[in-house]
Amino acid sequence: MTKKSASTAGADLLRIVRINEEIKLVVSVAFKINIMALNAIFLAKRAGTAALGFGVLSNELRVFSQDLRTCMQTLTDLIHASVGEVSVTLKNVRRTRLLRAAVRMAPESSATAALARREAENEVHELKFQSLRKQLKRALEDAFQMVELGGVLAKSAKIEAAYGQSFAGALAQVSGEFDGIVEEIRSSLESLRRSTFVTAR
């Protein structure tokens, strides 16, 4: 039996679209961190030995931004694969409905065997779709762990900023911005985590 109806598949497609929008948001924020981190590295250089630790952390934040973008790319790829599967499901829902109607109208015909084949194929797609959903969940958890690390780096940068002597004010402002942005990403990922598409069993 096809478990999915056209409206369920349609709702999944809508959820996927929303997830994709959230991912795009995270990717653009991650790009912003990269630019900010580069500026912070220059600032730390100007501050000299007093901001050595801040410089190291800024560089780590830049690496974090790149890793986060790679991670989000994995999520994007999974989302694209999910769109493909949902599209196949939508097409198959229609085909299955029409084959069922053919079986009702010609019960003794070869339509019964064709319907059984179609339903077996639908099951395969359903399993593939469930697997993609699991992979997406795992990739989201990876992104979360990465953001935890980003949060630690941003907070450490805040502490290092305090040692920046005459640059302390400027460094504190930059590290505060880092912290704010990492929190923004965390909140986006939280909302992805809560999405019915991800939580569904």
Added chain:
Amino acid sequence: MKKTETIFQDGSHKWVAIIRDQEKPGYLVDTNEYLVINGKQGLLLDPGGAEIFPAVFSALSAEFDPSALTAIFASHQDPDICSSLALWLEFNPAMRCYISWLWESFIPHFGGDAETFVPIPDEGMDISLNGLPLRAVPAHYLHSSGNFHLYDKQAKILFSGDVGAALLPPGDESLFVEKFDTHIRYAEGFHRRWMGSNDAKRRWCERVSQLDIDMLCPQHGSIYRGADVQRFINWFDELQVGIIQY
């Protein structure tokens, strides 16, 4: 539920018309499908849209095992012609679909893959159905850029796709044209609008006038037979098409 009517039979060589579905929703145009059988092989002409597939399938099943269909002939690319293709392929993925070369990369959007399609060159081609020769006759721009009709010389039947089509009023179930003058009124508006070229129409009329035709079978409406075939060709030859006034 659609009805089937055998319109020609000579031994195992048979033409079956699949017509008139009373349960079909009114927003879908009514279509005729034709099944040509020769021995154990069958060729389905303009199999119809996906939504009417169950009705066509069940009617056809009463006459023929659908998994024994070897091919589909699609006169052109419209959804009411062949959007059911993917469903027919569920029964026999090895089934072939004959279509103008012009549409062979468009039709896969309905279903099928590179193996499914047999492109028909512009000048037409011979198709063998278990040894029965059938001829794909050019009908380009009537009303599609790449369009073919199918002629069975032995049965003297020309399947004419949208040429000869009539949009009959509800309740008119006649399989054959009974009163030409009345019937042709239901064909006139359709032909004026859907046929694209007077020049193409003239060439088609000349081409099919040379064929020995007992029955001219369109995809919509009733079948022309006997003297009505030539009557239709003459009427069509005179009709001005491809122009709208607004």
